[in-house]
Amino acid sequence: MxxxxxxxxxxxxxxxxxxxxxxxxxxxMKNGDVISGTLGxxxxxxxxxxxxxxxxxxxxxxxxxxxxxxxxFEVELLNGDKFVAKFAETQGSGQLILIxxxxxxxxxxxxxxxxxxxxxxxxxxxxxLSLTINKxxxxxxxxxxxxxxxxxxxxxxxxxxxxxxxxxxxxxxxxEQDLLNYQYNSIFNDPWYTGITxxxxxxxxxxxxxxxxxxxxxxxxxxxxxxxxxxxSVGAGYSGEKTxxxxxxxxxxxxxxxYNQDIKDGEIKFFHNQNLxxxxxxxxxxxxxxxxxxxxxxIKDIYAKISLRYDYETEPVISxxxxxxxxAIGIGAKF
Numbered sequence: 001m002x003x004x005x006x007x008x009x010x011x012x013x014x015x016x017x018x019x020x021x022x023x024x025x026x027x028x029m030k031n032g033d034v035i036s037g038t039l040g041x042x043x044x045x046x047x048x049x050x051x052x053x054x055x056x057x058x059x060x061x062x063x064x065x066x067x068x069x070x071x072x073f074e075v076e077l078l079n080g081d082k083f084v085a086k087f088a089e090t091q092g093s094g095q096l097i098l099i100x101x102x103x104x105x106x107x108x109x110x111x112x113x114x115x116x117x118x119x120x121x122x123x124x125x126x127x128x129l130s131l132t133i134n135k136x137x138x139x140x141x142x143x144x145x146x147x148x149x150x151x152x153x154x155x156x157x158x159x160x161x162x163x164x165x166x167x168x169x170x171x172x173x174x175x176e177q178d179l180l181n182y183q184y185n186s187i188f189n190d191p192w193y194t195g196i197t198x199x200x201x202x203x204x205x206x207x208x209x210x211x212x213x214x215x216x217x218x219x220x221x222x223x224x225x226x227x228x229x230x231x232x233s234v235g236a237g238y239s240g241e242k243t244x245x246x247x248x249x250x251x252x253x254x255x256x257x258x259y260n261q262d263i264k265d266g267e268i269k270f271f272h273n274q275n276l277x278x279x280x281x282x283x284x285x286x287x288x289x290x291x292x293x294x295x296x297x298x299i300k301d302i303y304a305k306i307s308l309r310y311d312y313e314t315e316p317v318i319s320x321x322x323x324x325x326x327x328a329i330g331i332g333a334k335f
Contacts, residue, residue: 138169212239
C-alpha cells in the first residue's frame with residue numbers, strides 16, 4: 001500500500017463513528033480497565049457495550065484508548081476513501097488498524113462512517129406452517145406452507161420463495177394456489193444492483209392454469225444491515241398465462257419492495273413485502289401482491305408468525321373476485 005494512502009487511512013477511529021450494529025469485542029480505557037462484551041452504538045461522545053454479566057451501558061468516548069471488535073469494518077473517511085479494515089490493540093497514542101497485511105496508527109477524527117462488514121457468505125432459511133381445522137356443523141381445513149432461502153455470496157444475492165395454500169370446506173376444494181419466486185441480484189455499485197427475477201403461479205380453483213414471468217431488474221438497497229433491510233427494484237420482461245378462457249403472453253413491468261425490521265434485539269421481526277406487475281397484453285391486467293406481519297421468537301430458532309396476505313387484480317379470470325385476503329397464524333423455524 002502506498003505511503004500516501006496509508007497516511008490518509010491513519011486518521012481513524014475511536015470515536016467519530018456513526019451508530020453501528022452489535023459487534024463482539026472489548027474496550028480499553030485510559031486508566032487501564034478492559035471491558036469485554038458486545039459493542040453497540042458508537043458515537044463521538046459515547047460508546048455502548050453490553051457485558052455478559054449486566055445490561056448495556058455507555059462509557060465516555062474521550063476516556064477510551066481503543067476498541068477491539070473481533071470483526072471487520074466497512075470504513076469511509078471524510079475524504080471519500082473506502083476500505084475494509086479490522087481494529088486491533090493500540091500502538092502509541094492512536095488506534096491500530098489492519099488492512100490486509102498493512103497496518104497503521106490512527107488518532108481520531110477523519111472517519112465519516114464505520115459499520116460492521118458483512119461476511120463473504122451468509123445464508124438464512126425459513127420454513128413456516130399454518131393449519132386450521134374445523135369439525136362439526138362445517139368441516140373445513142386450511143393449510144399454508146411457506147419457505148424462503150436467502151443466500152449472499154460477496155456481491156451476489158439469491159432469494160427463493162415457495163408458497164402452497166390449500167383449503168377445503170365440506171370436502172370441496174376452495175383454494176389451491178402455488179407460488180414460486182426466484183430473484184438474483186448482483187451489486188455493481190453499492191447499494192445499487194441489477195439482476196433477474198422469475199415467477200410462477202397456478203390457481204386452478206380461480207381458473208388460472210398457470211402464469212409465469214421473467215424480468216430483468218434494477219434496484220437499490222435503501223439500507224441493509226444486521227437488523228433491517230429495505231430494498232426497492234423495478235423490472236421489465238416477458239410474461240405468459242393460461243386460463244379457462246385464454247392463452248396469452250407479452251411484455252410485463254414490475255415494481256418490488258422488501259422490508260424487514262428487527263425489534264427488541266431480534267426477538268420480534270416486522271416484515272412487509274409487495275410486488276406490483278402490469279401485463280401489456282390481453283386486458284392489460286395489473287397484479288398486486290403483498291405480505292405483512294410479525295414474527296415472534298419462541299425457543300432458539302423456533303418462532304410464531306402472524307401474517308396478512310393481500311392479492312388484487314384489475315382484470316381477474318372470469319368468475320374470480322378481484323381481491324383475496326388471507327390472515328395466517330402459524331409456527332416456523334429458521335436454520
